[in-house]
Amino acid sequence: MKTMSRRQALRLAGGATAIIPLTMLAGRQALATDLPQVDPENATAKALEYVHASTNSEQNCANCQLYTGEAGAEWGPCAIFPGKSVAAKGWCKSWIKKAG
Numbered sequence: 001m002k003t004m005s006r007r008q009a010l011r012l013a014g015g016a017t018a019i020i021p022l023t024m025l026a027g028r029q030a031l032a033t034d035l036p037q038v039d040p041e042n043a044t045a046k047a048l049e050y051v052h053a054s055t056n057s058e059q060n061c062a063n064c065q066l067y068t069g070e071a072g073a074e075w076g077p078c079a080i081f082p083g084k085s086v087a088a089k090g091w092c093k094s095w096i097k098k099a100g
């Protein structure tokens with residue numbers, strides 16, 4: 001039986017650590033973009049007057065405290081609509097200025 005040299009073992013371990021973060025990153029992106037878009041006709045969306053395109057030039061989902069989408073993404077999660085994504089350019093009455 002052939003035994004693995006220390007150098008071979010280290011090379012294998014290095015390759016494994018490079019692969020894990022890439023797969024984790026791919027998983028995160030899939031999670032954010034795979035969420036179905038919120039329907040503006042949904043009862044909560046209607047009550048909050050949610051729209052996919054904000055008419056207020058200073059308020060949109062991308063600069064709302066409740067939005068957790070990736071910077072530059074067109075859609076992302078919002079705490080008000082669990083399991084759905086909202087438009088980065090969208091808006092609703094629950095808009096809160098993002099801190100920082």
Ligand code: SF4
Nearest residue numbers: 061064067078092095
């Ligand atoms: S709370 Fe309203 S404005 Fe803020 S991200 Fe969610 S849908 Fe957009």
